[in-house]
Amino acid sequence: MLATPLSRLRFVGILEGVSYLLLLGVAMPLKYFMGEPLAVRVVGMAHGILFMLYLLALVPVALDYKWSWKTVGLGVLASIMPAGPFVFDHKVLRGMDRPQA
Numbered sequence: 001m002l003a004t005p006l007s008r009l010r011f012v013g014i015l016e017g018v019s020y021l022l023l024l025g026v027a028m029p030l031k032y033f034m035g036e037p038l039a040v041r042v043v044g045m046a047h048g049i050l051f052m053l054y055l056l057a058l059v060p061v062a063l064d065y066k067w068s069w070k071t072v073g074l075g076v077l078a079s080i081m082p083a084g085p086f087v088f089d090h091k092v093l094r095g096m097d098r099p100q101a
Helices: 005-034 036-064 070-082 084-093
Strands: none
Touching: 005 036, 005 084, 036 070, 070 084
């Protein structure tokens, strides 16, 4: 499943997207409405690590597929938007099964 750079990017993208939605939709309301800051620390740390892994995983895929700067920029933008990795996966990554020659 994680044998190729593309499959790793897609997997990390799913994890990063879920962690961001959990941070915004669960952990932050717990912190600000229930007075529980621990959730933001735990989920925030996990999201930060996954965010960095997502950006690192973009590099080999961009090189393998000879992405334009625009596509790389969209991948980076996707990493900072809620649900961005899911949209990027659907619009750009889906169907890319092997590098272009």
